[in-house]
């Protein structure tokens with residue numbers, strides 16, 4: 343199994359480490375690679391990390407990777423998008439402060455996302471979220487300038503909610519979280535993503 347992590351900006355190293363831990367735990371022989379070029383897209387699954395979605399989108403577009411990646415995802419490539427990665431996947435994106443502003447996105451998932459939802463006062467915080475729907479428990483996770491998934495439509499299904507919004511959503515081969523599973527003590531989100539790749 344070969345898992346790619348989009349590696350322009352953000353928490354890609356943490357994702358690579360967490361993916362390796364999850365592979366070890368599941369006793370699966372796997373390889374994790376950094377994806378930067380179209381030729382790196384020969385993977386069984388890909389992770390789009392947290393960071394700054396505008397930066398990730400602009401660089402991906404400049405590298406000519408955005409369209410080929412979108413095509414692969416539409417053909418069924420499993421994707422885990424976390425935080426900025428969830429923003430990249432969403433069909434509908436706006437910013438809590440400035441509303442709709444165009445930015446390069448993959449735009450394939452039936453979710454409405456509001457960037458920087460928690461505002462300045464709660465830029466970063468830890469919370470216990472319920473990950474029992476994917477075989478975990480109540481897990482402590484971190485939100486960093488996090489977006490919120492405020493609407494789930496079409497084929498997307500909410501897997502976890504925190505307060506009034508969705509924090510983990512799946513739509514077939516797409517998995518989005520607004521928190522950072524790569525910075526968590528549990529590897530359950532990565533284990534679940536690996537199980538999506540195995541299917």
Ligand SMILES: NC(=O)CC[C@H](N)C(=O)O
Nearest residue numbers: 392393394395425426487
């Ligand atoms: N930690 C993160 O990924 C933050 C996301 C960032 N606020 C954005 O809008 O892209």
